[in-house]
Amino acid sequence: SQQGEEDPQALSIQEGENATMNCSYKTSINNLQWYRQNSGRGLVHLILIRSNEREKHSGRLRVTLDTSKKSSSLLITASRAADTASYFCAHLNNAGNMLTFGGGTRLMVKP
């Protein structure tokens, strides 16, 4: 399977704390994307980092990419209860025709 791994599988933190999720993948990639999914709903695209980028910011989100280690991390700063969701990394293969999702991290932010 080309599915990536994410850790932790579940994360519970208090509001205001930072949340860090990690993602590893197995193949060469064109870009890596992070998505958020509220329970039983569709996925929402959060941020895309290209293979030649090392770090990217968007609001309270910070994504890093280490292509030598085939890994990425998503940091959510100053978390809020509304950040409670599942977070998936997804990588696009070099052929550019398939997006493969990691196993996901279920984040719970307690008020």
Add this chain to the structure above:
Amino acid sequence: DTEVTQTPKHLVMGMTNKKSLKCEQHMGHRAMYWYKQKAKKPPELMFVYSYEKLSINESVPSRFSPECPNSSLLNLHLHALQPEDSALYLCASSLGQGLQSQYFGPGTRLLVL
């Protein structure tokens, strides 16, 4: 309009039924996708349409039959499904196949009895 819509939201069907899932987008996207997602698992790609032509079929059983009538619509026809096909079916679209991020619909929750 930056939305992907899916109907129905919920569907219960027997193993002998024929039903269809519908997906629509009006963002001018030329790539559309069907994913299947089981509980607490990531989405798994089923089909990709690019410029209304099927470009990827991820070895999906023939009881699932996709159709792309035009650039805004994507259907998934279901026939003789099994209980293990119960899942959330997600439609997505992107500007083109590859490179760009995908926009997802809210999904159809399917239960096969």
